[in-house]
Amino acid sequence: MNLKTVLLGKTFQFRDLKEVMAKANEEKSGDQLAGIAAEDAKERMAAKLVLADLTLADIRNHPLLPPETDEVSRIIEEAVNEKIYAEVGNWTVAELREYLLRQDTGNREIRRISRGLNSEMVAGAAKLMSNLDLVQAASKIEVISHCNITIGQKGVLAGRAQPNHPTDSIQGMKASLFEALSYGIGDAVLGINPVIDSADSVKQILKATKEVMEKWSIPTQNCVLAHIKTQMKAIRQGAPADMVFQSLAGTEVGNKAFGIDATLLDEADDLIRRDGTGTGPNLWYFETGQGSELSAEAHHGIDQVTLESRCYGLAKKYKPFIVNTVVGFIGPEYLYDSRQVIRAGLEDHFMGKLQQLPMGVDVCYTNHMKADQNDMDNLAVMLAAAGVNYIIGVPMADDCMLNYQSTSYHDIATLREMMGLRPAPDFENWLVKMGLMENGRLTPLAGDPTLFM
Structure with a gap:
């Protein structure tokens, strides 16, 4: 799992997936209060670049909170559809984002693919999206x-x-x-x-x-x-x-x-x-x-x-x-x-x-x-x-x-x-x-x- 990138001549090396996920966030005062936010826009962009190239399997294989120690993690893990996950596990987070925003990806396709995702993968996709991306992707999904x-x-x-x-x-x-x-x-x-x-x-x-x-x-x-x-x-x-x-x-x-x-x-x-x-x-x-x-x-x-x-x-x-x-x-x-x-x-x-x-x-x-x-x-x-x-x-x-x-x-x-x-x-x-x-x-x-x- 590659956690390093070079941006504008500067090398950014992140400790683990937890740090990448936190620093790829848009600015939030809560993350700043917790001491986990990106220091500036350049570090935020570097974290997004690293996150974009990680695979969904990287995220699942490196849980931020292991199921052995947290029942929410266990519930999330047990809900993943293994057959669908096997189809998408090699996708990068950037590819997941692109799939959700593609013109020919509709409600049925998104509902199916979602069964192979865990919550951290979903959060990763959100971090790579603009506000308009978030509106567009959500507008395709019908939950009755x-x-x-x-x-x-x-x-x-x-x-x-x-x-x-x-x-x-x-x-x-x-x-x-x-x-x-x-x-x-x-x-x-x-x-x-x-x-x-x-x-x-x-x-x-x-x-x-x-x-x-x-x-x-x-x-x-x-x-x-x-x-x-x-x-x-x-x-x-x-x-x-x-x-x-x-x-x-x-x-x-x-x-x-x-x-x-x-x-x-x-x-x-x-x-x-x-x-x-x-x-x-x-x-x-x-x-x-x-x-x-x-x-x-x-x-x-x-x-x-x-x-x-x-x-x-x-x-x-x-x-x-x-x-x-x-x-x-x-x-x-x-x-x-x-x-x-x-x-x-x-x-x-x-x-x-x-x-x-x-x-x-x-x-x-x-x-x-x-x-x-x-x-x-x-x-x-x-x-x-x-x-x-x-x-x-x-x-x-x-x-x-x-x-x-x-x-x-x-x-x-x-x-x-x-x-x-x-x-x-x-x-x-x-x-x-x-x-x-x-x-x-x-x-x-x-x-x-x-x-x-």
């Missing part, structure tokens, strides 16, 4: 999933209704939810982050959202984004949960910091399939985001893009209905400004889609980051062009409970109208029956939550 309804079809942009409330007020959540529905948002999920992480609170919120769904015959699914153990307790007490939720990290130690491991996820998977209210077969909602492993001192010297890709390798095992990267939520420690957030959002969406996940993105930032709502508009348009399965909707793009900025209900409606996209088919049919949509466009009734009062 079904819980109570189906999303992910070409031309469909779904939206998560996120009617959070700072005191878990059911009345307040419903008011926000009615506004979301009036804009045609909520086909991905009615998903609420609770303030109080207790089984009673989770059960109360799940019952309230299920009552709204039943009263108005809304074809969608509900979920409460509490810790998985709390959700499991609520489900065992009879709470009507269509899906279960959990945040993931890309290493075993990182997941332990979240209070989870594969055994617990397996137990939750069995529970939701046995006692959940979703029809399935896709009954999970996972969230990720670059930098969480570094926060938990669980990164093992691996860069945050590669770790994010490993999250998707873990998520794939459970065949989720939706996954999203909360791209700018952690803050400037890991993604310093809008340029880094936009890059990360496109990387994450591409890496998840290439690993056959139904990817969404929370197009968001924190108020201490060098970003604003115009930057989020830019990223949202790029993701819509890339074929993102869904994005997040909160009132006026300002989450009053989590205290961060995201995208609004009307932002999603605008993206649909502007780019010729539609809600999920079953949900659109319901919107038509409610008088909120006609011929793929919102009617004058849209945006009036009193319709549900």
